[in-house]
Amino acid sequence: MWKVFLAAFLVFIAASARAAEEPAQGETHQAPVLEKIADDVWIHKSWRHVNGWGLVLSQGLVVKVDTGVVLIDTAWTDADTEDLLALIEAETGAMPAKAIVTHAHADKMGGMKALHAHGVETIAHKFSNEDAPARGLTPAQTSMHLLEKGKQLYFAGYSGTPLEVYYPGAGHTRDNIVVYYAPAKVLFGGCLIRPGEASDLGNTADGDVNHWAQAARNVAEAFPEAEIVIPSHGPMGGRELLDHTIDLAESAAAAP
16 A cells, blocks of 8 residues: 555655746746755756657756765756756765766767766766767767676665666667666666656657567566656656556557
């Protein structure tokens, strides 16, 4: 019963925060914001007008661990990432020491130059760094060689608990990764995981629709303790977002 209550509470909080922070109808831009969701964990939000999609929200994560502040994904642009870094420093008392980006699209890697200008160490999947230049993006400084599905990489974290990076195989892109922070039971699913309000998979231009459902299953199986699930493009929720993504992906794969 408590899990049902938790899921309902998360939906209420996310909806309330979104109503307060989303740009008004007709606006083409809004400055990035930070939203604290747990001890030492924040969601960052930024918006960009995308042709064919309108004003698109993108979310990432900020986690304060024993070794410093870790940023998951940039804002859409270098300018917005500059603003985001200022927010992070004001909120946490420190600039991010490291940044992990979850795939090679502008909503995740559009602010890499800003990070490098501030001396933030940047880390991405090997495939992300290979694909970034062709998409007009700056590669990260360090490549993670997570070439096998299910391969994990650990970063020192809170009280010795790792911040975990996981590669589930291709879905939204061939390089999409997710990040899990065990102390708060927070799973950042990035663009692989769809929000509850989504009726389709969204942008599939660089996706593997036939493997997307399995990638989402891999994530669900890898993190059975995850309670808070955060997608890139909509409200956070619980594990129902994993099931919802699997359903959407199976439907898309079965479509003629």
